Amino acid sequence: MKRSSIAIVDDHLLFAQSLTSLIVALDKYDVLFHAYNGQDFIVQMQRIANAPDLVLLDINMPVMDGLETMSWIREHAPGLKVLALSMDDREETIIRMLRLGARGYLLKDIHPDGFEKALDDTLSKGFYFSDRITNTILESIDKKEISAGMCLKEREVEFLKLACTERTYKEIAEDMFLSPKTIDGYREVLFEKLDVKSRIGLVLYAIKNKLIEI
Template identity: 80%
Template sequence: MNKNGIAIVDDHLLFAQSLTSLIATLDKYEVLFHSLNGEDFICKLSTQTTVPNLVLLDINMPVMDGLETMGWIKENYPALRVLALSMDDREETIIKMLRLGARGYLLKDIHPDIFEKALDDVLIKGFYFSDRITNTILDSIDKKEETDKLRLKEREMEFLKLACTERTYKEIAEDMFLSPKTIDGYREVLFEKLEVKSRIGLVLYAIKNKLIEV
């Protein structure tokens, strides 16, 4: 059986070695190479005869970090599927990675079974986001009808698109010339309409329904 090739980009050698050992126990996957940072990844990728099916990308790395690397991948290998794997659980970092085209975001303390499911989902469904990161369920987005977009009012759509940026809710209120309390109201209305529970859920909905470009 042909295995799916994985590239690991992480500057922590011990973690990368442990991850390589874990992947070696999975029937459908194999590690093609390991890179210490984005610059090293670009160099090694250029020497590969086969492009990896999936890249496991750390965020905080020297020389060229995960965000810079994700930007390069988006520009040069847009079809390459990337799963972010990091200890950084900040909302702004997750949103940046989603906007750059990451197909999933995992924290490094996940259970091995969840890790394998994430690999499967990214390759089969195209996305994976755990409840811990998104606080929402992608399946509920898949089931929403196209009419949902039509139910969004113009100002709600404006808020949704701004929520998919790095701007804080306070800055969004200033951009829309509204009070923070009114912005909180828009947020809660969209949470209910779109059946999501977090800002990350809003971003996922916008990406899945092509309301923003990634």
């Protein structure tokens, strides 16, 4: 059985070494290389003949951080599968990474079993989300198989697109010339219609249904 290759991009050497040991111990993955930041990652990518099957990308790094690295990947290697692996659990960071094309977002305190499933699912299914985003969201969206235009009203689509930005709900209310209470209503209606439980779920729905460009 062919072992899949993984690249680790993280500035913490001790963590990267521990992660390498965990990955190799799974006996189905190899660590192709470890980069200390995005700039180092780009240099190493240009040196190798074959791209890794998966990249584990930290967010907060010196020189070139995860968001900048994800932007580079989007432009130069859009087919590369990337899992963000970070301590940063801010909603806006997760949304930005998803919009840049990350296939999933993991927190560094994830259990080893969950980590293995994340690797497996990302390579086999194309996506994996834990904690804030789960495969349940993906499955429920896949099972609906309905067009956004048929199930959402025009103003709901407008709100959904704005929810996929870094703007706060208060700012969205101002943009749509509505009260914060009305915006809360839009949010709850969409949560129910789309069977999601968070703003991240809304973003994921919009991405999968091509309501926003990534």
